[in-house]
Amino acid sequence: MLVKDILTKDYHLLTDVSATNQRFEGVYAGDLLSVVLRSASRNAVLITIIANPNTVAVAMLMDLPAIIFTENQVVTQTMIEKANTEAIALFSTSFKTYEVILDMKARNLL
């Protein structure tokens, strides 16, 4: 699957289009960054409500190609710039975490 396959009218891409051509394998949902560090698989898309520069740092450390911020979390310009530098795609959505998973499953992305 490609990161750009995630895009629909329900997801807003916040970063440059170039990072969306990366492959992803599955997702990991979590809001505690230590647990994400412990458990997320390489190349997974992170689904979380924690929107701060550390979320981007964790994605960078774990080689995660994209982050989906749920429930319309505010994503700052600092985060967007950091993500663009690291080629990590950031999405925001009004969906709750479980709704993103159901939606991606329904679209055969998982």
Place this chain on the structure above:
Amino acid sequence: MEYYKHFDIVPHNFDLAGAMSSDVKRTLKRLGFGFDFIKRVSVAAYEAEINIVIHSFGGYADFRLTDNTCYLQFIDMGPGIADIGLAMTPGYSTASEESQLNGFGAGMGLINIQKSADEMSLISDPNGTVLKLKFFITEDSYHAG
């Protein structure tokens, strides 16, 4: 091979947190290490860096690489870990509400560090905490995981 870098870590600055561990990761990647080795070192570096940001009055980190060992050392200026045994218990955390809103305070930091490193030493008193980590470099460290 001999590589050394020093990093200052600013307390309570969540925007800068992760700068040191990101730098360590980039260096290891550039030197051709495999994903599994990079992940172990950078996860430990990140957790230790975040601990200093969340809990300490400020501190610094040293990153040193030789042919057979990767060393990370973290030193802060206090207030120290009151009970290391409790701090090593999964789920135990003294992190503030601000830290929790930033996604920290799961009580897993030191456990993640211990699991990642090949050797760990942790000394703490009210004047400060010294955490030393060793990761042994073998042929496997260069294999893509």
